Amino acid sequence: xxxxxxxxxxxxxxxxxxxxxxxxxxxxxxxxxxxxxxxxxxxxxxxxxxxxxxxxxxxxxxxxxxxxxxxxxxxxxxxxxxxxxxxxxxxxxxxxxxxxxxxxxxxxxxxxxxx
Amino acid sequence: xxxxxxxxxxxxxxxxxxxxxxxxxxxxxxxxxxxxxxxxxxxxxxxxxxxxxxxxxxxxxxxxxxxxxxxxxxxxxxxxxxxxxxxxxxxxxxxxxxxxxxxxxxxxxxxx
Numbered sequence: 001x002x003x004x005x006x007x008x009x010x011x012x013x014x015x016x017x018x019x020x021x022x023x024x025x026x027x028x029x030x031x032x033x034x035x036x037x038x039x040x041x042x043x044x045x046x047x048x049x050x051x052x053x054x055x056x057x058x059x060x061x062x063x064x065x066x067x068x069x070x071x072x073x074x075x076x077x078x079x080x081x082x083x084x085x086x087x088x089x090x091x092x093x094x095x096x097x098x099x100x101x102x103x104x105x106x107x108x109x110x111x112x113x114x115x
Numbered sequence: 116x117x118x119x120x121x122x123x124x125x126x127x128x129x130x131x132x133x134x135x136x137x138x139x140x141x142x143x144x145x146x147x148x149x150x151x152x153x154x155x156x157x158x159x160x161x162x163x164x165x166x167x168x169x170x171x172x173x174x175x176x177x178x179x180x181x182x183x184x185x186x187x188x189x190x191x192x193x194x195x196x197x198x199x200x201x202x203x204x205x206x207x208x209x210x211x212x213x214x215x216x217x218x219x220x221x222x223x224x225x226x227x
Contacts, residue, residue: 032213043205043218090158100170100212105158
């Protein structure tokens with residue numbers, strides 16, 4: 001079964017500092033990879049996705065992630081944190097099951113941004 | 116395009132009752148998935164429907180069921196509610212299951 005590990009349930013950064021949220025997955029087959037963000041009392045919103053092609057993926061709000069097959073990682077970065085980035089971030093990996101794909105989500109990382 | 120709509124937003128039930136949650140996907144999306152989100156277990160996949168057929172099911176007891184209608188709207192039902200069913204239930208739609216999912220804001224179910 002697929003598993004997704006997000007290192008650190010909480011990450012705290014200062015406003016303007018680099019954001020790095022880690023995601024590792026278990027898969028021998030190149031998967032589809034996603035990062036989602038969840039604000040309080042809301043559903044998840046897609047930040048970015050990797051399917052095929054370029055391994056550095058740019059998303060919304062200045063976020064980007066790099067797919068490293070050899071490390072089975074898909075870490076999320078942003079050069080400069082903003083207060084509005086404070087939220088819960090989820091990494092997801094899809095794997096084929098029967099006639100469709102099932103996403104497996106990491107446990108989430110809460111990003112705290114302080115002034 | 117209107118987003119994914121889930122109703123109701125909040126629901127309070129007692130143990131032993133049953134509940135039905137509704138989800139209207141984005142127009143044109145045929146894949147609808149349901150998730151249970153709790154602080155202890157995170158996001159857990161319940162099931163996925165595509166063109167009225169359940170294609171996949173997560174590891175939940177038979178008390179959890181769902182269906183999808185011809186207009187892609189979906190409902191999930193939980194019978195004989197238990198305290199542990201208290202959670203945020205999220206619905207997500209997509210063109211197909213390997214595409215990014217669009218989530219509703221969820222239904223927060225509290226069991227007393």
